[in-house]
Amino acid sequence: MKTNxxxxxxxxxxxxxxxxxxxxxxxxxxxxxxxxxxxxxETLAAPxxxxxxxxxxxVWAEEKVAVALEPLVGAYEAAAGVDVEVVVYxxxxxxxDVQTAGPAGEGPDVFLGAHDWVGELAANGVLAPVxxxxxxxxxxxVGIAGFSYGGMTYGVPYATEAIAMYYNAxxxxxxxxxxxxxxxxxxxxxxELCVGAPGGGGGADAYHNHPFVASAGxxxxxxxxxxxxxxxxxDNEGALASAEYLDTLVKEGVVASTDYGGxxxxxxxxxxxxxxxxxxxxxxxxxxxxxxxxxxxxxxxPATPFVGVRGAMVSSFSEKRLLAESFILDFFxxxxxxxxxYNSDPRLPATKSLFAIVEAADPIAAQFAASAANGIPMPNxxxxxxxxxxxxxxxxxxxxxxxxxxxxTGVTVNSASDAMKLAAEQVRTAxxxx
Amino acid sequence: xxxxxxxxxxxxxxFNAGVFxxxxxxxxxxxxxxLSLIILNAxxxxxxxxxxxxxxxxxxxPGMIFMISFVVFPAIxxxxxxxTNWSTGHILNKTQAIKVLEDRTFTPEDQKDILFxxxxxxxxxxxxxxxxxxxxNNMFFGKAxxxxxxxxxxxxxxxxxxxxNGELSIPDGFYLLSGKEQIANADALQDLxxxxxxxxxxxxxxxxxxxxxxxxxxxTSQLYTYDSTNDALxxxxxxxxxxxxxxxxxxxxxxxxxxxxxxxxxxxxxxxxSNQRIRGPLNIVTKWTFQFAILTVIFxxxxxxxxxxxxxxxxxxxQRIYRSLFILxxxxxxxxxxxxxxxxxxxxxxxxNNWFAPIYEILEIEPIKWLKTKESARAAVLLVNxxxxxxxxxxxxxxxxxxxxxxLIEAAKVDGAxxxxxxxxxxxxxxxxxxxxxxxxxxxxxxxxxxxxxxxxGGGPPxxxxxxxxxxxxxxxxFTYKLAISGGRGNxxxxxxxxxxxxxxxxxxISALSFRYTKRLERIYGNx
Numbered sequence: 001m002k003t004n005x006x007x008x009x010x011x012x013x014x015x016x017x018x019x020x021x022x023x024x025x026x027x028x029x030x031x032x033x034x035x036x037x038x039x040x041x042e043t044l045a046a047p048x049x050x051x052x053x054x055x056x057x058x059v060w061a062e063e064k065v066a067v068a069l070e071p072l073v074g075a076y077e078a079a080a081g082v083d084v085e086v087v088v089y090x091x092x093x094x095x096x097d098v099q100t101a102g103p104a105g106e107g108p109d110v111f112l113g114a115h116d117w118v119g120e121l122a123a124n125g126v127l128a129p130v131x132x133x134x135x136x137x138x139x140x141x142v143g144i145a146g147f148s149y150g151g152m153t154y155g156v157p158y159a160t161e162a163i164a165m166y167y168n169a170x171x172x173x174x175x176x177x178x179x180x181x182x183x184x185x186x187x188x189x190x191x192e193l194c195v196g197a198p199g200g201g202g203g204a205d206a207y208h209n210h211p212f213v214a215s216a217g218x219x220x221x222x223x224x225x226x227x228x229x230x231x232x233x234x235d236n237e238g239a240l241a242s243a244e245y246l247d248t249l250v251k252e253g254v255v256a257s258t259d260y261g262g263x264x265x266x267x268x269x270x271x272x273x274x275x276x277x278x279x280x281x282x283x284x285x286x287x288x289x290x291x292x293x294x295x296x297x298x299x300x301x302p303a304t305p306f307v308g309v310r311g312a313m314v315s316s317f318s319e320k321r322l323l324a325e326s327f328i329l330d331f332f333x334x335x336x337x338x339x340x341x342y343n344s345d346p347r348l349p350a351t352k353s354l355f356a357i358v359e360a361a362d363p364i365a366a367q368f369a370a371s372a373a374n375g376i377p378m379p380n381x382x383x384x385x386x387x388x389x390x391x392x393x394x395x396x397x398x399x400x401x402x403x404x405x406x407x408x409t410g411v412t413v414n415s416a417s418d419a420m421k422l423a424a425e426q427v428r429t430a431x432x433x434x
Numbered sequence: 435x436x437x438x439x440x441x442x443x444x445x446x447x448x449f450n451a452g453v454f455x456x457x458x459x460x461x462x463x464x465x466x467x468x469l470s471l472i473i474l475n476a477x478x479x480x481x482x483x484x485x486x487x488x489x490x491x492x493x494x495x496p497g498m499i500f501m502i503s504f505v506v507f508p509a510i511x512x513x514x515x516x517x518t519n520w521s522t523g524h525i526l527n528k529t530q531a532i533k534v535l536e537d538r539t540f541t542p543e544d545q546k547d548i549l550f551x552x553x554x555x556x557x558x559x560x561x562x563x564x565x566x567x568x569x570x571n572n573m574f575f576g577k578a579x580x581x582x583x584x585x586x587x588x589x590x591x592x593x594x595x596x597x598x599n600g601e602l603s604i605p606d607g608f609y610l611l612s613g614k615e616q617i618a619n620a621d622a623l624q625d626l627x628x629x630x631x632x633x634x635x636x637x638x639x640x641x642x643x644x645x646x647x648x649x650x651x652x653x654t655s656q657l658y659t660y661d662s663t664n665d666a667l668x669x670x671x672x673x674x675x676x677x678x679x680x681x682x683x684x685x686x687x688x689x690x691x692x693x694x695x696x697x698x699x700x701x702x703x704x705x706x707x708s709n710q711r712i713r714g715p716l717n718i719v720t721k722w723t724f725q726f727a728i729l730t731v732i733f734x735x736x737x738x739x740x741x742x743x744x745x746x747x748x749x750x751x752x753q754r755i756y757r758s759l760f761i762l763x764x765x766x767x768x769x770x771x772x773x774x775x776x777x778x779x780x781x782x783x784x785x786x787n788n789w790f791a792p793i794y795e796i797l798e799i800e801p802i803k804w805l806k807t808k809e810s811a812r813a814a815v816l817l818v819n820x821x822x823x824x825x826x827x828x829x830x831x832x833x834x835x836x837x838x839x840x841x842l843i844e845a846a847k848v849d850g851a852x853x854x855x856x857x858x859x860x861x862x863x864x865x866x867x868x869x870x871x872x873x874x875x876x877x878x879x880x881x882x883x884x885x886x887x888x889x890x891x892g893g894g895p896p897x898x899x900x901x902x903x904x905x906x907x908x909x910x911x912x913f914t915y916k917l918a919i920s921g922g923r924g925n926x927x928x929x930x931x932x933x934x935x936x937x938x939x940x941x942x943x944i945s946a947l948s949f950r951y952t953k954r955l956e957r958i959y960g961n962x
Contacts, residue, residue: 055620060942079643081614103530104463120924123523125534127690131639133549134648150691202895261782322616322624326641329648367639379813382522384925389903393896406897429711430902 020377042167042413051303055320056083059328060111062091065161068344069337082323093412097122102126110327115309116148118154119227119381127154129326135333136353141189143350146309146377150226155311156328158338159347162372163208165195165295166267166275166285175274175293179245183254186273193256196263200250200399203259204392206282207378208276211295212246212255212395213239213420220387221379229383229431234391235424240417242298247398247416257400267278279348279368288376292367294374307375309350348372386430394423437842446483448948463536464527467514472948475499506862509938516931519681519698522924528694532667538657540671545634545651551604552638554611554623554650562619563880564628565596565606566636566649573597574636578626586656587629613643629654658683658690702932715904715913723909726815731873732917733820739865740825743857746835757832763827772889775818779804808906811891815907819886823876834868835861857865867955873950878941887912910937 034185054077061069066088073084087108089097095117101107101124121127129152136144143157165175171189176182185383186194199205215222217238222231233239258266258276267275268287275285276295295303299431312332314324338354348369349355359366378384395418397403405412453476460469479499482491482847524579553565560576574588596603603612607608609876620641627635633654640648655670667676667683667690674683695779745756778785783804787794790876794801822828837859846856887893893905893912910933918930 055617076643079614080641082617099525103526103711105817120522123691123924124525125531126632128537131549131650133547134640135649142836145445204894204896261780316537320620320624322638325639325649326620328616329640330642330644384461385924388611389896 005432011359013185015047018026030372034050053083054083056085057110057320057323057325059084059086059327060089060094060108061086062094062112063088064345065112065341066341072337072340073097073331076327080326080331082131082327084286084327084414098315099124099126102315105317106314108318109320109324110312110314110332112158112310112312113155115155115157115311116380117255118147118149118313119379119384121313122149122152122154123382123414128314128317128318128321129154130156130314130328132156132329134200134329138351138353139332140350140352140355140373141374142372143309143311144305145223145312146307148226149380152360156314156333156334157309157311157350159310159345160350160369160372161278161308161347162277162297162375163278163304164368164371165277165293166277166281166290167271167293168267168270169289169291172273173271174291176296179249179296182274183252186254189269191362193258193266194254195274195276196258196266196272197276197399198255198258198260198263199395200255200257200422201259201262202396202400203247203261204389204396205260206388206395207306207393208260209246209392209395209399210306213242213332215303216242216299216301218242219376220391221381221383223376227379227381232424232427232431234394234427235417235421237383243394243398243416243420245298246395247401250399250401255399279346279365287291290365294367302374303371305371305375306378307372310347311350312363318390338430387427390423390426390430394419442483446480453648466509471502473511474503478916498577506914512931512934515927516935517697517703518928519701519930520695520927520931522926523691524681524693524695526692526694531692531694532660534692535658535667536660538655539637539652541650542633542653542671547796548651549648550636550650551646552636554619554638555604555608556614557608562623562626564626564636564638564649565593565602566590566630567597568626570594571792574630576628578623578628580625581627581656584627584629584635589632590628590630590710598684600786613641613647616641616647617643627652627654634665642650646866674759676790686808698928702928706928706932706936711902715897715902718906718907719904719910721906722812723881725909726812726819726909727883729816730819730823730875730880730883734823734876735815735827735831735873737824739831739833741824741828742832742835746832757828760828761825763821764829766884768822769889771822772886775814776805776890779814779818781806805891806895807843808895811905811907813893815891818890819880819883822886823880826876830872831865834865837868838864858859863942863955863958866950870952870955871949874945875950876946877948881909881941881944882911883909884911884915886908888915910940 002220023142030354056137059069067088069086072226073086077084087281094113095112097314098107098121099113118127122183132139132144132153139157140160143160147153147155148156167175171191172185172204182195191268194273198209199209218236219233219239221229222228222233246255251256256263256272263272263275263277264281264284265338267285270288279426285325295305297303310398312328314321314328333351335351335353335357338351339357342349342354342358348356355366355369397413403414413422436850453472456472457469460472476583478495482488482495505511551567553567555563555565557563562574564578566574568574571592573592573596574590575593575596576588579587582937596605602610611619623638629635630651635654636649636651636653639648640650642648657671658667659668659670660670665678667678669676669685674685676683676690680694684690741760743751750756781787781801784804786804787801790801802810804814842860843856846860851859870905887907887909891907892904893908893916895906897904897906904913908916914930914933914937917933918926
């Protein structure tokens with residue numbers, strides 16, 4: 001009997017806890033419910049009399065950028081009467097987590113990421129378009145192109161990144177204007193290697209070698225109001241001619257067979273005259289007295305490096321899209337914010353107003369920015385996933401002169417043209433999903 | 435009543451509170467499978483712990499629940515995913531996809547770049563009014579309405595009187611909202627638009643707290659309207675009907691992103707086995723996966739056995755210290771030591787090539803390009819995995835060796851057997867009885883040793899000329915990962931799940947065969 005009584009008490013206790021748990025749930029739902037109906041919202045709207053709790057804008061950003069934003073958002077919070085919650089997020093995880101957290105109702109309103117996510121995120125329906133009309137004149141075209149997908153703009157660029165050419169200032173005055181003059185410059189300087197560029201020495205790297213293929217008519221995907229996955233131009237006339245020219249440069253010893261590490265140590269030790277890489281390597285390059293110039297032109301065509309763009313995007317699952325967009329367009333793009341982010345994470349400016357500041361203070365950064373202005377954004381469509389492997393491998397074959405027949409696959413590659421044709425075919429079949 | 439019983443009931447109450455918290459949540463997220471799992475678990479727990487009838491279950495149940503949650507559930511879920519089209523462009527469910535599509539608006543070409551100052555006003559009844567200042571001939575003023583009321587709303591009127599000499603003059607009975615006040619009402623404002631004519635409306639897209647807010651023009655109708663009777667999408671911009679085909683709406687044969695997840699039956703499996711493009715690389719990868727798993731087990735087992743035999747001498751000094759030292763590689767997390775190894779193996783700056791430099795010079799050979807060529811990469815993978823795996827083998831063989839009766843060896847010695855003979859004829863077979871299940875476990879583990887491959891070589895160097903991205907050191911599971919991440923367009927979770935199911939099948943088959951073999955061993959030697 002005694003046991004039963006106690007059991008009953010415990011049961012009551014459980015019921016009460018359940019009630020508490022449910023109570024919490026219904027309270028939450030009650031808060032959410034008015035958002036869907038009309039009437040209560042308008043009562044909320046009384047401007048001066050009632051003070052509703054401030055809206056919260058959730059921003060996901062990687063650490064360096066978040067650190068720069070954190071002290072500045074206070075000014076906006078005060079002016080706008082909102083809370084801006086800057087969440088420090090692992091950069092790569094932002095891409096995957098907005099796709100899972102967004103549909104579950106937990107995602108950010110604004111997140112900062114790379115432009116090559118745009119295709120995947122837009123195809124998955126997690127990006128909302130942003131009207132950049134009011135600030136377009138201040139933005140570099142390459143940044144806008146990077147965030148365009150299917151005729152819409154999905155983000156506001158804040159930084160770009162592209163490779164250029166480092167030179168050893170003790171041995172040479174600058175980077176020659178064309179590749180034909182590079183050989184002469186190296187012979188005059190008498191260094192062991194001429195141009196060190198990643199993408200050889202066993203380490204495939206399509207990114208650094210894009211100018212070698214795409215400067216004179218070749219392209220990965222045709223650009224027409226967005227990248228067209230059905231038009232692969234890795235084996236068109238221009239691309240094949242460029243690849244053969246690269247082959248000549250390698251045979252003449254102008255472009256050395258180096259991977260990233262190899263090209264870096266060669267430049268640092270003064271064994272190579274030039275080093276083709278991006279602004280992130282300035283610390284490494286400072287082992288020698290260096291300067292930076294544009295990548296030499298191919299004939300009449302300026303070199304077109306791949307450009308990476310970073311920007312602010314709005315989640316389509318955000319309940320406060322107007323706020324999110326206002327935050328970006330009214331505050332995030334202001335030159336003070338851009339400069340603070342640049343100081344914390346020096347990439348290349350995406351706005352002309354910031355470029356003016358940077359150009360005066362740092363001519364080398366301006367060189368990189370000029371190189372980026374010639375470049376094209378890395379394709380932002382999801383199909384790009386099928387390109388990196390075959391494209392990098394083909395260039396690796398050329399850079400390492402690894403021609404021949406592969407025993408296990410039975411594929412023969414005897415020339416630079418063969419390598420490019422093979423890569424283009426691989427990309428096409430992969431995209432067809434066959 | 436005992437305190438333990440009370441404690442048990444309190445714990446149960448806390449558990450149930452958690453369950454009742456989780457149920458509405460999973461309903462809200464439409465996670466029906468999770469919901470049924472929660473209800474099933476809650477039911478079991480309450481039955482078992484509220485009565486005294488299921489005594490043994492009280493001990494087993496927590497373990498069972500963890501097994502269901504962390505082993506059975508992921509496995510079932512994985513199987514489920516392998517029967518769906520889950521991939522880039524198909525991650526939402528149909529309702530979500532339709533909502534995303536219906537949210538889209540469009541602007542006719544000629545109105546695209548028209549931006550203007552937009553002022554937000556409120557009347558006495560707290561209704562919102564927009565004043566859109568396009569140019570001196572187009573100053574529209576009117577009540578802002580939600581999407582549902584657009585059809586019935588009256589058009590905005592041209593009111594040049596509101597702006598005199600560049601200064602706003604607010605009509606009586608209206609209040610002009612500042613940027614801050616607009617932001618406080620942003621939730622309401624983002625759904626409102628000012629209807630200019632039957633086709634055009636003005637919407638607020640940027641609230642400025644530092645100046646005037648900005649508006650833009652768009653069509654009064656949304657880009658897509660969903661027609662549920664025909665299960666089709668109507669494009670209001672071009673007036674085309676886009677029927678739902680499988681997992682996408684198709685406008686004139688062109689798929690509209692985003693699509694949604696559907697059940698595709700065995701399509702992924704057929705794709706995997708019939709696809710020429712995948713089959714070639716799959717052969718290379720499968721062969722190497724077996725070589726890798728078998729060689730790893732053999733190498734680490736014999737290194738471990740050798741060390742444990744050496745340290746098994748009773749009169750050895752500092753025996754414990756030696757043993758602890760050899761267990762060290764096992765104590766360091768694999769992903770730390772693998773990354774350290776990667777640095778050591780770096781052909782340009784790595785310690786290994788630095789140490790070998792004199793040898794290379796004496797033999798007059800090129801330094802080995804570790805991880806850059808097929809042979810060196812495979813050798814490096816095996817070397818590192820042997821280093822990672824031998825302490826485990828060392829541990830278990832040490833234990834097993836000590837359990838073998840000394841009398842047997844002594845008896846063999848008396849009969850005139852040499853040390854080698856007694857090892858191969860007595861010690862080794864007896865060792866295998868207890869160790870072989872662990873070797874099979876080790877094989878199964880290494881068969882799926884993603885961490886090592888991913889961190890050490892990334893699967894590389896690439897197999898040049900293969901039709902999908904694949905490397906010489908890729909094993910099935912890392913190949914799966916590449917397939918899932920870099921296939922056609924973005925992520926192909928469905929196909930990747932299919933490969934893991936196949937891998938699971940292979941491991942299951944091998945384990946079953948080996949266990950049968952082990953049983954035979956046991957029958958022969960188990961009686962000793």
